[in-house]
Amino acid sequence: MKFLEVKNLCKEYGNINAVDGVDFFINKKEIFGLLGPNGAGKSTIIGMIIGLINLTKGEIIFEETNNKINGWKENIGLVPQDFALYWDLSAEENIKFFCSLYGFKGEELNRRVERALEFVGLSSVRKKISGQFSGGMKRRLNMACAIAHTPKLIIMDEPTVGIDPQSRNHILNSVKQLRNEGSTIIYTSHYMEEVDDICDRIAIMDHGKIIAEGNSEYLKSLVSDQNIYSITINNKSCDVLECLNSITGVEKVVVNDNEIKCSYLKESNVIEQIVSNLSKRNIIIENIKNETPSLETVFLSLTGKKLRD
CATH class of the missing domain: 3.30.70.100 (Alpha-Beta Plaits)
Structure with missing residues (x-):
């Protein structure tokens, strides 16, 4: 089943085609890797999917029926490359704030905060001010804030940049677990071994276009006989x-x-x-x-x- 489909997606900035006629689809419960060098158009595509960037033309279709982002935003969780946290709030307070934006409150909000803390392994430091966290702990908290409302689509933009091996391993295992629990995931990274390990299918972009797409074995078959x-x-x-x-x-x-x-x-x-x-x-x-x-x-x-x- 096609969970998300992009058709002839374009974004123009003056005479520059940042995204130039991109087509791809993502199946339900799939980890879809989106790769490309700096300036390839990955961030622009993500911006259009989440509704922060207006597309020039094309379609973004959610769950085969709804192509209106304003009616679908609540189903998206974004783990940005740059931290989206309030440094003077505790881990618990950060998650509670972001989850409450989706309308959760009371016992249901507390339950979701508890589950998110446990999922990322931060229950024991829930009261600690997030500005005092290590890089790996900040990355895990960043993820917790994005998943507490149980989104159908999770977008992870370079979620393991600059962290220790233990935290990286924890995050990668968490990504797989989220997929197994029913989430669909778009994953971007410059760590090729990560993408090779966790992604079901991969699209490689360059100059605003997708130049290759398929599973890891298929892509590897393209470069040599x-x-x-x-x-x-x-x-x-x-x-x-x-x-x-x-x-x-x-x-x-x-x-x-x-x-x-x-x-x-x-x-x-x-x-x-x-x-x-x-x-x-x-x-x-x-x-x-x-x-x-x-x-x-x-x-x-x-x-x-x-x-x-």
Whole structure:
């Protein structure tokens, strides 16, 4: 089921097309990654989805029937990259304030605040002034304020910037849990390993357009028709190159001391022949690892390696 659909979305600022005819859809209970270099148009799209930026043309359709953002805002939770917190209020007071904006009060409001604190692991510091929190705790509180009203759509814009590994791991696990509990999530990040780990589908943007879309494995298939076996041996032989280069499907072999890099065509099943050929020469294999292109490789290949401001 299409939960959110964007059709021919455009945003023009004078002669600049910040978003140029973008189409995509997000399924219900899906984590959708939105990637792109600085200035690609990600933030503009998010601004239009939440109703802060007027679109030039196109459609944004919620739950297949309602394309009026003003009647759907209460179903959105935004975790912005910049902290949206009151530093002189406690964690509990911050969550209570933001949740009350959606009309909750009394026992129901208290229940939602309690659940949000527990969800992000801040129950024990609920009375502490948020301005005294560490970066990781602020990020978790930022999330709690966005989810306390149980939104159907949660937009997370760089939610793990500048935090410690424990807090990052907690947030990533929380994102998965929110999806499992029924939320649909748009996730942006420059940490490619995060996106690879948690996103069901990914769209890569550049210059206001979507240039590639699909799951992680599909995107990785776009950049190369080869994979690499990284092989560690404990007794180097002078004919390693010869015995591996002779295998059909093997494209290139590089030997560096006891490390072998063996490039092969993706459609080729060469592993059995590699093991057999090395064993016949009494070469002992200590480790074999299949190295596939990373999502970062895909990103750099599609958008270019040049730094942008």
